[in-house]
Amino acid sequence: MTPPTGENDSRERMIGSALELFSAHGYSGTGFRDVISHSGAPRGSIYHHFPRGKTELAEEVIRRNSANFVAHIENLRPTDPIAVLHAYVEWSRRLLEASGCRAGCAVAAVVLEAHDGPELFEMASAGWSAMADGLAAMLRASGVPRQRASGLGTLTVASLQGALVVCRAARDIGPLDAVERELDHTLRAAIDDARS
Amino acid sequence: MTPPTGENDSRERMIGSALELFSAHGYSGTGFRDVISHSGAPRGSIYHHFPRGKTELAEEVIRRNSANFVAHIENLRPTDPIAVLHAYVEWSRRLLEASGCRAGCAVAAVVLEAHDGPELFEMASAGWSAMADGLAAMLRASGVPRQRASGLGTLTVASLQGALVVCRAARDIGPLDAVERELDHTLRAAIDDARS
DNA sequence: GTCTATACGAAGATAGAC
DNA sequence: GTCTATCTTCGTATAGAC
Numbered sequence: 001m002t003p004p005t006g007e008n009d010s011r012e013r014m015i016g017s018a019l020e021l022f023s024a025h026g027y028s029g030t031g032f033r034d035v036i037s038h039s040g041a042p043r044g045s046i047y048h049h050f051p052r053g054k055t056e057l058a059e060e061v062i063r064r065n066s067a068n069f070v071a072h073i074e075n076l077r078p079t080d081p082i083a084v085l086h087a088y089v090e091w092s093r094r095l096l097e098a099s100g101c102r103a104g105c106a107v108a109a110v111v112l113e114a115h116d117g118p119e120l121f122e123m124a125s126a127g128w129s130a131m132a133d134g135l136a137a138m139l140r141a142s143g144v145p146r147q148r149a150s151g152l153g154t155l156t157v158a159s160l161q162g163a164l165v166v167c168r169a170a171r172d173i174g175p176l177d178a179v180e181r182e183l184d185h186t187l188r189a190a191i192d193d194a195r196s
Numbered sequence: 197m198t199p200p201t202g203e204n205d206s207r208e209r210m211i212g213s214a215l216e217l218f219s220a221h222g223y224s225g226t227g228f229r230d231v232i233s234h235s236g237a238p239r240g241s242i243y244h245h246f247p248r249g250k251t252e253l254a255e256e257v258i259r260r261n262s263a264n265f266v267a268h269i270e271n272l273r274p275t276d277p278i279a280v281l282h283a284y285v286e287w288s289r290r291l292l293e294a295s296g297c298r299a300g301c302a303v304a305a306v307v308l309e310a311h312d313g314p315e316l317f318e319m320a321s322a323g324w325s326a327m328a329d330g331l332a333a334m335l336r337a338s339g340v341p342r343q344r345a346s347g348l349g350t351l352t353v354a355s356l357q358g359a360l361v362v363c364r365a366a367r368d369i370g371p372l373d374a375v376e377r378e379l380d381h382t383l384r385a386a387i388d389d390a391r392s
Numbered sequence: 393g394t395c396t397a398t399a400c401g402a403a404g405a406t407a408g409a410c
Numbered sequence: 411g412t413c414t415a416t417c418t419t420c421g422t423a424t425a426g427a428c
Binding site: 224227228229242243249250 | 420421422423424
């Protein structure tokens with residue numbers, strides 16, 4: 001996919017800026033003005049880089065977010081369900097800590113505000129399903145029955161997503177800590193059940 | 197607070213419409229135009245009814261949402277933690293079913309997009325804390341230790357909030373069903389633990 | 393309480409020069 | 411690839427008549 005020669009910098013920086021800005025101010029709340037001034041990219045090339053406009057930018061933001069998340073996980077290489085959980089929590093924690101609990105998930109912002117078409121929703125859903133499935137696979141490998149493993153994967157993804165919103169409203173990371181503690185307890189209990 | 201004589205209808209209808217529209221299109225994504233045309237309220241009286249503008253409208257939306265939720269719970273009058281859980285889930289389920297999984301929590305939309313001041317966040321956070329505390333109190337009454345009861349209250353609120361986002365992206369209520377099942381299991385386990 | 397008119401800025405998007 | 415200029419629509423908010 002990447003061209004052989006000196007690659008396009010502006011477009012990549014715009015995507016990175018949009019990811020940050022969507023996290024903090026939402027999708028509707030972030031204009032091209034903001035993306036340009038935050039990234040330092042040239043004003044005149046927006047529709048050169050994103051011919052389909054803001055929708056295309058949002059698609060790239062979701063893609064980038066997924067790529068960043070995958071890189072985060074591959075960096076930690078968790079080998080058991082509990083380690084996967086804490087790797088997921090760590091991802092959410094960094095989002096909150098980097099912003100003083102003033103930013104959240106850019107993908108969630110797009111889902112809550114976009115009305116462009118089904119593609120953005122499908123991309124968002126695919127990412128969250130992959131997260132849930134990643135944890136569920138580990139749980140199954142630890143002996144947890146299929147349906148419970150799947151349900152716990154979904155519970156984990158949903159509660160982390162919700163924790164981002166609750167922490168933001170409270171301006172406090174406490175709710176994420178609480179969610180982490182309870183998920184840890186619940187996952188361990190499911191694994192113990194499976195062993196007995 | 198309520199005047200003795202024939203009360204103001206327009207303002208109340210505007211708040212109700214704003215609640216619906218925030219749920220579906222977000223806070224930035226909903227303009228006064230939309231609120232006016234949806235509610236049928238007169239154009240000229242917006243700043244008569246909401247002198248502080250959109251921020252004041254958002255405050256009233258959060259208040260209305262809390263009032264509706266309290267009415268929903270008081271209607272069901274749950275007397276044990278599991279009943280409280282299912283009453284909470286039912287509230288989320290109605291939001292999704294009424295919209296074909298295309299709308300979510302209006303308060304979350306405000307939290308993700310507003311940048312007006314701390315009041316909106318404090319109101320949102322107070323509502324979610326009350327939800328979590330309501331469940332936690334029931335768990336404590338069933339013998340669950342204080343810290344676990346509190347953590348499970350937070351987990352429940354966060355995971356329901358997250359389920360709204362995940363279901364919306366998937367255009368499917370399945371994730372909420374899964375979250376309900378797992379929370380039911382987890383809460384029952386905590387209660388059983390307490391009895392032994 | 394409701395109206396019209398309007399101010400002022402920003403939104404997303406396009407055209408055409410360079 | 412980047413520029414400027416422009417289009418159209420929309421946003422919140424205000425002023426002042428009725």
